[in-house]
Amino acid sequence: xxxxxxxxxxxxxxxxxxxxxxxxxxxxxxxxxxxxxxxxxxxxxxxxxxxxxxxxxxxxxxxxxxxxxxxxxxxxxxxxxxxxxxxxxxxxxxxxxxxxxxxxxxxxxxxxxxxxxxxxxxxxxxxxxxxxxxxxxxxxxxxxxxxxxxxxxxxxxxxxxxxxxxxxxxxxxxxxxxxxxxxxxxxxxxxxxxxxxxxxxxxxxxxxxxxxxxxxxxxxxxxxxxxxxxxxxxxxxxxxxxxxxxxxxxxxxxxxxxxxxxxxxxxxxxxxxxxxxxxxxxx
Amino acid sequence: xxxxxxxxxxxxxxxxxxxxxxxxxxxxxxxxxxxxxxxxxxxxxxxxxxxxxxxxxxxxxxxxxxxxxxxxxxxxxxxxxxxxxxxxxxxxxxxxxxxxxxxxxxxxxxxxxxxxxxxxxxxxxxxxxxxxxxxxxxxxxxxxxxxxxxxxxxxxxxxxxxxxxxxxxxxxxxxxxxxxxxxxxxxxxxxxxxxxxxxxxxxxxxxxxxxxxxxxxxxxxxxxxxxxxxxxxxxxxxxxxxxxxxxxxxxxxxxxxxxxxxxxxxxxxxxxxxxxxxxxxxxxxxxxxxxxxxxxxxxxxxxxxxxxxxxxxxxxxxxxxxxxxxxxxxxxxxxxxxxxxxxxxxxxxxxxxxxxxxxxxxxxxxxxxxxxxxxxxxxxxxxxxxxxxxxxxxxxxxxxxxxxxxxxxxxxxxxxxxxxxxxxxxxxxxxxxxxxxxxxxxxxxxxxxxxxxxxxxxxxxxxxxxxxxxxxxxxxxxxxxxxxxxxxxxxxxxxxxxxxxxxx
Numbered sequence: 001x002x003x004x005x006x007x008x009x010x011x012x013x014x015x016x017x018x019x020x021x022x023x024x025x026x027x028x029x030x031x032x033x034x035x036x037x038x039x040x041x042x043x044x045x046x047x048x049x050x051x052x053x054x055x056x057x058x059x060x061x062x063x064x065x066x067x068x069x070x071x072x073x074x075x076x077x078x079x080x081x082x083x084x085x086x087x088x089x090x091x092x093x094x095x096x097x098x099x100x101x102x103x104x105x106x107x108x109x110x111x112x113x114x115x116x117x118x119x120x121x122x123x124x125x126x127x128x129x130x131x132x133x134x135x136x137x138x139x140x141x142x143x144x145x146x147x148x149x150x151x152x153x154x155x156x157x158x159x160x161x162x163x164x165x166x167x168x169x170x171x172x173x174x175x176x177x178x179x180x181x182x183x184x185x186x187x188x189x190x191x192x193x194x195x196x197x198x199x200x201x202x203x204x205x206x207x208x209x210x211x212x213x214x215x216x217x218x219x220x221x222x223x224x225x226x227x228x229x230x231x232x233x234x235x236x237x238x239x240x241x242x243x244x245x246x247x248x249x250x251x252x253x254x255x256x257x258x259x260x261x262x263x264x265x266x267x268x269x270x271x272x273x274x275x276x277x278x279x280x281x282x283x
Numbered sequence: 284x285x286x287x288x289x290x291x292x293x294x295x296x297x298x299x300x301x302x303x304x305x306x307x308x309x310x311x312x313x314x315x316x317x318x319x320x321x322x323x324x325x326x327x328x329x330x331x332x333x334x335x336x337x338x339x340x341x342x343x344x345x346x347x348x349x350x351x352x353x354x355x356x357x358x359x360x361x362x363x364x365x366x367x368x369x370x371x372x373x374x375x376x377x378x379x380x381x382x383x384x385x386x387x388x389x390x391x392x393x394x395x396x397x398x399x400x401x402x403x404x405x406x407x408x409x410x411x412x413x414x415x416x417x418x419x420x421x422x423x424x425x426x427x428x429x430x431x432x433x434x435x436x437x438x439x440x441x442x443x444x445x446x447x448x449x450x451x452x453x454x455x456x457x458x459x460x461x462x463x464x465x466x467x468x469x470x471x472x473x474x475x476x477x478x479x480x481x482x483x484x485x486x487x488x489x490x491x492x493x494x495x496x497x498x499x500x501x502x503x504x505x506x507x508x509x510x511x512x513x514x515x516x517x518x519x520x521x522x523x524x525x526x527x528x529x530x531x532x533x534x535x536x537x538x539x540x541x542x543x544x545x546x547x548x549x550x551x552x553x554x555x556x557x558x559x560x561x562x563x564x565x566x567x568x569x570x571x572x573x574x575x576x577x578x579x580x581x582x583x584x585x586x587x588x589x590x591x592x593x594x595x596x597x598x599x600x601x602x603x604x605x606x607x608x609x610x611x612x613x614x615x616x617x618x619x620x621x622x623x624x625x626x627x628x629x630x631x632x633x634x635x636x637x638x639x640x641x642x643x644x645x646x647x648x649x650x651x652x653x654x655x656x657x658x659x660x661x662x663x664x665x666x667x668x669x670x671x672x673x674x675x676x677x678x679x680x681x682x683x684x685x686x687x688x689x690x691x692x693x694x695x696x697x698x699x700x701x702x703x704x705x706x707x708x709x710x711x712x713x714x715x716x717x718x719x720x721x722x723x724x725x726x727x728x729x730x731x732x733x734x735x736x737x738x739x740x741x742x743x744x745x746x747x748x749x750x751x752x753x754x755x756x757x758x759x760x761x762x763x764x765x766x767x768x769x770x771x772x773x774x775x776x777x778x779x780x781x782x783x784x785x786x787x
Contacts, residue, residue: 184298191294222293251334273297 004077004101008116011078015096018082034265035124036063037114037146039138044129044155062119063097066110068138074104076113111141123147125265131156134165143173150264152178152257153210160213163282170275176264178257179210180274185250186240187218193247198223200242204230207237215240217281218273304726305443306339306412308403312430313421314344314355314385318449320362323421326718328363331379332372335723339411341382345399347389355385368716382410390422390429400437407439414442417725421449423528428465435469447476447725450541451532452734455750456743463736472736476725481542481645482732483717483724486676486706487549490647491563493674493682495554500672503651506630510669513648513785514546516636519592520643521765522614526605533612534584538636540746544571545734546676547632550647551622560730564738571741573624576748583773584758585615587639590765597639597765611760614638617773618749619780633777635784639765645676648785659695668699671785680706680714 005011040048045067078100098117102110118124126146133139143149149169156162169175190197203219205212209231216229236254240247255263309327311319330336344355360380364371386402388395407414418434420427427448438444446466453459466475481487494500503509516538522529529537548567555562588599601608615637622632649672657667671685683703690696706714724732762770768784777783 187294188298191292191298194292194294197294219294222296271297 004079006076006078008076008113011080011098011100011117014080015082015098018080018096034061034122035118036061036127036265037124037142038063038065038127038129039110039132039142040065040067040129042067042069048127048129061095061122062117063095064114064117065097065099066114067099067101068107068110069101069103070105070107072101072103074106076106077101077103108137109141110138111145114142115145118145123268125150127151127261129155131162132166134162134169143169146173148174148176148264148268150176150178150261153214154179154182154208156210159209160217160281163213163217163278167275167279167282170270170278174268174270175275176267176271177210177214177274177278178260178264179208180214180271180277181260181264182237182254183211183215183218185254186215186237186247189248189250190215190219190240190242193242197242200227202228202230202241202243204232204239204241204244205237206232206234206239208235209233211237213281214274214277217277217279220280221276222273304335304337304723305415306337306410307415307417307442307726308341308343308406308410308412309417309419309722309726310343310345310399310403310434311419311421312345312426313419313423315346315348315350316421318421319344320359321366322716322718323419323722324359324363325367326716326722328367328371328375328379329369329716329719330723332367332369332375336379337726339413340379341384341406341410341412342379343399343402343406344383344385345388346385347387349387350385352384356380356383359383390426390433396433396437399433403439407442412442414439416442416444417447417722418444419447419722424451424454427462431465431469438469443474443728444470445474445476445725445728446470447478447722449478451536452477452739453743454531454536456740456747459739459743463739473728473730475736476721476730476733477735477739478721479541479545479734480717480721481545481676482734483719483721484676485714486674486680487546488732489682489706490549490674491558501554504649505626506628508651509630510650510652511630511780511782512547512550512632513646513650514543514550514632514634515644515646515648515785516543516546516634517640517642517644517768518636518638519640519766521587521597521600521639522603522606524604526603530606530610530612534614534616534636534638535746535750539616539618539634540742541734543634543636544574544742544745545738546645546647547574547620547622547634548738550649551627551632553626558731560733560735563731564735568735568738568741569624570622571738571745573622573627574620574741574745575623576745577618577620579752579755581619581776582749582752583615583617583770583776584613584753585617585637585763585770585773586610586612586760587614587637587763587765588761590639590767592639592766599761599765600638601761611757613760615640615763615769615773617769617776619776631780633782633784635769635773637763637769641766641768643678646785647674647676648672649674650782657697659697667697673785 005014038048048065078098081097083095083097100113102113106113124146125148126142127150132151151166153159153162166175200219200223203216205215212229212231216227219227311323313319327336327342360376363376384402384406386399388399403416406412416439420430422430431446453462494504545567548570551570552566553569555566586600589602590597600606600612600614601610615635617633617635620632620634621627621629651670651672653669654667659667667687668685673683673685675681675683681704683701685699685701687697688700690698721732762772768786774784
């Protein structure tokens with residue numbers, strides 16, 4: 001196994017080398033649509049790899065996985081992988097994945113490490129696994145250099161409190177929440193109940209805490225008044241009741257996590273409806 | 284359950300509202316044909332796979348041969364399994380198959396026609412389709428009029444009706460007008476959807492995105508900056524058992540009259556004010572009207588002789604089964620066309636299409652004028668080629684731009700390189716088949732990607748004039764070998780102007 005790369009320059013050189021197909025002079029074609037940066041604390045590495053594996057083929061991009069290890073001795077340790085996909089007749093394209101372990105103090109200045117590796121002129125997405133360390137140097141420095149922050153508040157404990165901190169960053173960076181995306185099928189069904197749903201008093205959600213809080217926040221913000229939330233825990237959103245009456249079950253299967261992340265990567269604009277739902281959930 | 288518009292329903296804000304087709308019955312005439320098997324049912328399955336078909340939906344296949352509903356379902360299931368771009372899933376197929384029926388019908392048999400109408404009325408009740416009909420004419424053109432009359436006379440009292448009609452729309456301008464006369468007896472223009480499946484291709488639609496969603500191209504998309512345009516629709520295959528049709532059509536009616544002229548129109552059109560059906564088609568028809576008839580020296584026709592495709596010897600056109608051994612049908616057409624308007628005056632559009640050519644390729648190449656004064660030494664400046672923007676319609680769907688760059692090292696040597704955007708590279712979701720888009724659009728009543736009668740008539744007027752000139756001579760066919768890029772006269776067409784066809 002090759003020694004880990006210790007500097008950005010070494011990473012860049014390795015990327016260029018790996019783009020050459022074995023025995024060929026011509027590099028694989030790289031048609032990138034974005035730089036996808038993922039902040040993955042060690043406890044999230046395994047889960048993150050599963051999602052990234054499903055994503056790479058759909059969104060050929062440069063993916064930079066940042067693994068913070070603040071308690072380790074200062075330094076960078078990186079490795080580069082190039083995945084090659086068949087595209088069209090006999091043509092191959094590649095997607096690059098760069099894993100960087102940010103050790104010691106390097107973990108608090110991640111922007112200075114990733115910025116030189118961003119693909120020029122393309123959007124940069126930051127997927128933050130777990131609860132973001134709102135207010136930390138690492139969070140602030142990354143949020144300042146990316147176009148969109150993607151979180152999954154299903155991963156967050158103690159909801160709805162963290163939504164207050166999240167709402168504070170809405171004016172700094174565009175935010176997507178995969179937990180919110182998971183509710184879209186249900187929101188469509190609930191919207192179809194209009195105008196009967198206009199007088200709703202209580203929403204009962206059987207699902208994750210994030211889904212329950214976001215659906216209640218959404219109803220409150222859209223209707224402009226309070227709606228009481230009753231929550232029964234489940235790993236998936238399996239049922240919604242409006243004043244005791246079950247809402248219609250959405251057709252089809254819920255999309256997998258990589259599809260939801262993939263869909264969020266296609267969005268660029270602020271989602272005001274989501275932002276208002278989060279603010280209402282946090283109150 | 285009722286839905287209300289966004290202005291009344293605050294819960295709809297921010298939700299992605301998918302265009303939903305009304306409940307309807309799709310009636311496919313020509314259900315035993317190749318198009319139904321290879322394209323239509325795989326497209327319907329893909330629409331079902333993505334949940335894009337209406338909740339209340341039925342498909343009725345109509346053809347001459349006797350078949351039960353179950354036999355029809357089994358046959359279509361096999362074709363979906365063979366030709367669909369999506370994996371076969373029973374849970375997708377079963378609901379679609381449940382609404383599938385088959386009616387054997389000899390056209391012009393009044394009793395059978397009544398029987399079909401009764402079946403549709405019964406299905407309206409069973410499937411709650413409200414009398415809405417999409418009639419798809421996937422039959423040989425010879426029976427278009429009979430079918431249209433049969434269904435037109437029996438239009439349901441309730442609901443809407445839309446008629447999808449496959450090419451060719453007529454054989455010349457006169458027959459197109461005759462057919463139109465029959466159609467408009469029973470259907471309004473906004474109920475008629477004339478398919479040119481090229482318009483359903485993502486890359487053809489991307490031509491409009493490329494031009495009208497990017498600020499950098501339109502300012503140079505004109506006679507001042509463009510030297511010429513080359514459009515190639517090249518096929519490696521022969522006539523694939525379609526001798527009866529092809530002998531009458533030839534390349535000029537099979538490809539040039541429809542696909543080729545539509546590609547010219549999309550390339551040359553002015554920006555539409557919006558993307559509605561009439562705005563887009565108004566601009567396309569202006570281009571078609573502005574094209575003047577090319578003189579005999581500006582058109583080359585050819586017919587392939589024996590040759591090699593992928594290392595395998597293939598017969599000459601005249602040796603194909605069902606083809607007249609002395610056939611004068613052209614399998615290749617090249618032409619120099621002009622669009623006489625402010626934007627394109629004196630800018631030639633070189634177009635070529637043919638069968639059994641060297642490579643399968645559909646491209647639109649915009650060749651820009653050379654740099655006026657390259658400040659490099661004469662030797663290295665020779666390598667300075669003009670910039671070319673190439674839209675790859677198929678295969679390798681995408682866009683590439685040829686630019687000159689300096690070769691690393693001493694001196695100033697310039698080499699042309701290609702900057703490629705490959706659709707399959709940037710978007711790995713898989714391109715929808717043209718028929719998926721077109722069938723869904725017809726169900727939605729969106730005719731943007733279908734040809735309007737005035738476009739068809741302009742196309743036929745141009746083709747009729749070319750064909751009339753052909754009647755005056757008899758070229759020595761065959762004049763190109765299969766597996767080559769066509770007759771040498773086609774090269775001469777460009778060489779006379781100091782230009783050359785693109786090769787790869």
